[in-house]
Amino acid sequence: MLHQTSLNRYPLSAACNEIIEIAMDVHKSLGSGFDDSSYKEAFSKRLKSRRMSFEREKRFGLNFNGLIMDQQFSADFVIDDQIIVEVRSIPERLKNGYVDVLEQLVVTKPKLGLTINFYEEILQFKQVLLMEENIC
Template sequence: MTENELSYKIIGAAIDVHRNLGPGLLENTYETALAYELKTLGLEAKQQLVLPLKYKEITIENAYKIDLIVENKVIVEVKAVLELHPVIYSQVLTYLKLTDHKLGLLINFNTELIKHGIHRIVNILINE
């Protein structure tokens, strides 16, 4: 399945979660519910993946934590905030670059309409 096909399924699952839970809950609630929905679709969804970072000659263990990686192709960052700060978009792009992934989804569940909380972030500097 391509990244775009996966993103379609992830967005559908996020819409289902938002329809059932609505806004106002903790991020962990939405992340766990989204992971559950993705797994019921037969997709692999790794949660709270802690990864090391190579910096010059050293390795920094536990350098960053990704909310979800779906099918080892799409990174999903889950938020439940009033407003997305611009640095959060940069955070997702950094995760994409560090893991050499092409596509990330930033999903803010604290919106009246979930479609306003879904943002695609593309790593155009991918090493293929």
């Protein structure tokens, strides 16, 4: 029962788990030490092999009172039009590394974001979820 309640509360958890599995597979295959673009390419190939729907480098405009501003946000990946994924390979802890994803979630339709850092020996990831006000 607890498992089902969790799935109802977080309906994207199955897709999120699959994305993390893919990232772990990429990290296991490549290891650490490459630049972002190498991990993005490998991640993209794994998404294709699993037949997941995604867009790379999707741009989002910032809506200000009905006008789209020149300022745009770019997401590394948008999966199933629901989940934003930012891929990194930098020597930083992810405790503050979710800010880009949070900004993108506020501007866009997706409500779940993942920041994945391939730099360390152990894969690091951070989930960011925007919840409706009436859920909490």
